[in-house]
Amino acid sequence: MKKELLRELLETKQYKQLHALLMKESEVDIAYLLQQLELEECAIAFRLLSKKQAARVFSNMDIQRQKQLVELFSETELIALVENQYMDDLVDLVEDLPANLVTRILNHASASQRQTINQLLSYPSESAGALMTTEFLSLEKEMTILEALNFIKEKGNHSKTVYTSYVCDNKKLIGVVSTKDLLLNDEKTKIEEVMKENFTYVYTHTDQEEVAQVFRKYDLMVLPVVDDEKMLVGIVTGDDVMDVMVDETNEDISKMAALEPNDKSxxxxxxxxxxxxxxxxxxxxxxxxxxxxxxxxxxxxxxxxxxxxxxxxxxxxxxxxxxxxxxxxxxxxxxxxxxxxxxxxxxxxxxxxxxxxxxxxxxxxxxxxxxxxxxxxxxxxxxxxxxxxxxxxxxxxxxxxxxxxxxxxxxxxxxxxxxxxxxxxxxxxxxxxxxxxxxxxxx
Amino acid sequence: MKKELLRELLETKQYKQLHALLMKESEVDIAYLLQQLELEECAIAFRLLSKKQAARVFSNMDIQRQKQLVELFSETELIALVENQYMDDLVDLVEDLPANLVTRILNHASASQRQTINQLLSYPSESAGALMTTEFLSLEKEMTILEALNFIKEKGNHSKTVYTSYVCDNKKLIGVVSTKDLLLNDEKTKIEEVMKENFTYVYTHTDQEEVAQVFRKYDLMVLPVVDDEKMLVGIVTGDDVMDVMVDETNEDISKMAALEPNDKSxxxxxxxxxxxxxxxxxxxxxxxxxxxxxxxxxxxxxxxxxxxxxxxxxxxxxxxxxxxxxxxxxxxxxxxxxxxxxxxxxxxxxxxxxxxxxxxxxxxxxxxxxxxxxxxxxxxxxxxxxxxxxxxxxxxxxxxxxxxxxxxxxxxxxxxxxxxxxxxxxxxxxxxxxxxxxxxxxx
CATH class of the missing domain: 1.10.357.20 (SLC41 divalent cation transporters, integral membrane domain)
Incomplete structure (x- = not known):
């Protein structure tokens, strides 16, 4: 969609048509488009998005616009935003926003969200713990594949990926199940029969460069992160790993040219x-x-x-x-x-x-x-x-x-x-x- | 698994136990382990693998060992190997092996495989066409989700990914369906209702660096590749893109240090x-x-x-x-x-x-x-x-x-x-x- 069309629809208040058009665009492109608008226009367009879509668009915007929007949002809007964010994006936001806005956001987070945020903030930067998110799917090993698929159907919307699920015993990670195996096997099969017990994982304190190396070596899509007791605490996904690869390369190239590395463009x-x-x-x-x-x-x-x-x-x-x-x-x-x-x-x-x-x-x-x-x-x-x-x-x-x-x-x-x-x-x-x-x- | 254990099981001919152990390991690790063995031992262990596993292990080995194994394989083994390889790996093999072995391999490829290999070899190096593979899932837009899931169950084993399927009209790509949407929606829903018509794609001649940029920008797992008539010809997956990112970085860093870039370590x-x-x-x-x-x-x-x-x-x-x-x-x-x-x-x-x-x-x-x-x-x-x-x-x-x-x-x-x-x-x-x-x- 062109910026001109977006502006025109906004100015002529053709919100229904705009909503329909926005629903078709990718969240990355919407974020880019909305960022170029004036703040008020941006907010109007933003409110036309579905809650889930809005959360994704928001996390793709730059920190300046995020700040302006948080300042502008009503309490209800903030609650919806916080509810629909992945924990890793929420933590990034908490790290980057000024203190008064952080307080506003934390006020709208649930107790468990606040606890998770604090936990994630406590991991050293550039560690797997700081990189991971906490929305993953946990299955029971006694479930059948049919039960597992129904569980995914019910909970999948809150998970960062629906293509890999985890099996824990007393919170300890004991198996990894790919949705491919769920789809390709008989639905009466038990999860313990299809789960992989020999899986790759990293610790919360593993350096992100090593995370990227493991990811590349085993051609992974997602990687579980465990604590020192091997309890599952989060997952790292491919998109985050690609960002790490670019960041690490930037860091190396900067240092190699006698520049102090930094995150900004x-x-x-x-x-x-x-x-x-x-x-x-x-x-x-x-x-x-x-x-x-x-x-x-x-x-x-x-x-x-x-x-x-x-x-x-x-x-x-x-x-x-x-x-x-x-x-x-x-x-x-x-x-x-x-x-x-x-x-x-x-x-x-x-x-x-x-x-x-x-x-x-x-x-x-x-x-x-x-x-x-x-x-x-x-x-x-x-x-x-x-x-x-x-x-x-x-x-x-x-x-x-x-x-x-x-x-x-x-x-x-x-x-x-x-x-x-x-x-x-x-x-x-x-x-x-x-x-x-x-x-x-x-x- | 340790190399010593592997050697011991081979020497004492405990093949059943070895087979059971190998089934649990990742194909990347098996390839690494087998490469360290003598060729004869390696071949014995290799024959204990399932056909599918063997194909994956093979494509993770270095070219020297691949060459030795192809020379050693019987006709039946070669057929199984070629049948179970993804087209992009097969093309890499054809590019790297000496001519006499390439002839042997092509003799065992089906007519359609040979045609695909020739097609893939014709794309310029470092293009999306040279990077892609041709094993993807095509759905019909009239299918219901249930039908689609059954189709995936049947054909999924031959596709590089089962998490994204494509809808074509007269071979023209018209929609992309994520398995997430299949799992999370009612099974009676039609594919055309859940498919995304506004999707990201690249052309066969798109440079691999641009492919990686698109991938990163939209946080993709897989990207469709079309020809100039927008007919779907292949897909590029995340693992290939990560390799491209490393290769492109190597190339840039080499040039920046007045070195001619190359692929070898x-x-x-x-x-x-x-x-x-x-x-x-x-x-x-x-x-x-x-x-x-x-x-x-x-x-x-x-x-x-x-x-x-x-x-x-x-x-x-x-x-x-x-x-x-x-x-x-x-x-x-x-x-x-x-x-x-x-x-x-x-x-x-x-x-x-x-x-x-x-x-x-x-x-x-x-x-x-x-x-x-x-x-x-x-x-x-x-x-x-x-x-x-x-x-x-x-x-x-x-x-x-x-x-x-x-x-x-x-x-x-x-x-x-x-x-x-x-x-x-x-x-x-x-x-x-x-x-x-x-x-x-x-x-």
Missing amino acids: YFQMSVFEHAKHRIVWLLVLMFSATLTGSIITKYENAFQTVPLLVSFIPMLMDTGGNCGSQSSTLIIRGIALDEIRFKEIFKVMFKEFRIALLVGSILALANGIRIFLMYQDVNIAFVVALSLIVTVILSKLIGCILPLLANRVGLDPAIMASPLITTIVDTCSILVYFNVAMHIFNL | YFQMSVFEHAKHRIVWLLVLMFSATLTGSIITKYENAFQTVPLLVSFIPMLMDTGGNCGSQSSTLIIRGIALDEIRFKEIFKVMFKEFRIALLVGSILALANGIRIFLMYQDVNIAFVVALSLIVTVILSKLIGCILPLLANRVGLDPAIMASPLITTIVDTCSILVYFNVAMHIFNL
């Missing part, structure tokens, strides 16, 4: 916020780079005698940085995907050493020949070529060792990416370069 | 393959960096007179590179997530300009003071500080403009990342620096 952040997220690393790296500078001053004598030496500094520094960041990127990504582990550090180092030897030799040869042809100076060609090989080897080794070490000591390997590696490699390449030069030119 | 690639994937960009960037070097030689006079000037080159180059890669990373990621578009280029540039002014001033102030305190030289402090501000502004602008331009002309913005930006920014910073210095020192 580019345009949502103000100039000051952007500056704040960039300045710390820039300052750290800038002052680290002055070390390389002060090393250069020690070789003043060398480049006073052979001024041409200075002109190869950028090429050496850049090549070292690029080689280092190629290696560190591969290792960081490998660690994130659980393909490379610390115990394999020597295997990785040996591999990188051989790659560096190969790559370094090609670069050295190409550049050596170029320099010789341009300046007809064997010495300077040799100095640059040799420095290149050593620099490439050093930077590839540093690039693979640092992320693995960071991971080992519990730091995020992503901080050991291009910017930091470049700064460290720069110092090495300058040292190698001038030492080789001093030797060859007898300075 | 770190250890799967040989030293030569690694070198091949790294050397081209390194050569290009190395020779580009020599430009910066040749610019420096023009200012020989300057650094012969004020040798201290050389020592600030690494710091300036690194800071410029870091600033540029911060901006380019944010923009590349924003484009990938569809948050930033080319038409917003001036908005982005204005934002980056203000951020750069703020960040650059802080860096200049910090470094200016440091230099003045260390060398008691106002002139050099001023030269470095001013060059820093200009470099930061230039690099942030270059860092945001180039990815957007690349996207505009149909290139992957990810190539405009740190390494290339750094090389370009280096030239700018050196030019700015020496020009400012010549001016201040009257050289």
